[in-house]
Amino acid sequence: MKMNSKGRAVIISGPSGSGKGTTVKALLEARPELKLSISATTRLPRPGEENGVNYFFVSREEFQKKIENGDMLEYAEFCENIYGTPREYIEQCVSNGEDVILEIEVQGGMQVMAKMRDAISIFLIPPNRQSLEKRLRGRGTETEEVIRERLAQSYEELKCAEKYDYVVVCGEMSKCVSDILNIIDSEKLKSELMQDYIKENF
Ligand code: 5GP
DSSP: OOOOOOOOEEEEEOOTTSSHHHHHHHHHHHOTTOEEOOOEESSOOOTTOOBTTTBEEOOHHHHHHHHHTTOEEEEEEETTEEEEEEHHHHHHHHHTTOOEEEEOOHHHHHHHHHHOTTOEEEEEEOSSHHHHHHHHHHTOOSOHHHHHHHHHHHHHHHGGGGGSSEEEEOSSHHHHHHHHHHHHHHHHTOHHHHHHHHHHHO
């Protein structure tokens, strides 16, 4: 039973080390009909990352061109690289009635909130400071300098939690995933969105 035909953009932000990547993966496994936005970035691929799967890896010049063409829904500079969400895919999903996850940092998250008033915004946090540091170091692909830079950035990002509709604590994964799915499902039952359903059926 389909109740509202428009899909929703679901913004998921949170500091590096909050478990965003793992959460998004688990979320897509739990609900395969969710779509995932693939971002463009000027960052170099990490080992195992693939172009068009994890990101569209592009040069600064290519990124600049996309911005000038109006192809980006949002973009932001983060740790000396640019990251951005290609606009077209998001628009397609929303008009097809599909919910689409945008796993993006906070500056971009706020741009999307401003442009898409019905976007659902969720801020993920690790359970505490120790787990944040442990997760950041545990990735093992970054130099100490980069880790320090990302830690500092993470503490800054935590201050933005209040700008989001929801905050989810990312401790036990199954709980975190069900919290997010519950948010998405509840958002769809907001009374203003149910008016059409009521009109059509009664
Ligand atoms: P990473 O380099 O670890 O893959 O990502 C660094 C940060 O960039 C993460 O916080 C990630 O959520 C964010 N990010 C990834 N894609 C985008 C995007 O399209 N736009 C913005 N604003 N941030 C992004």
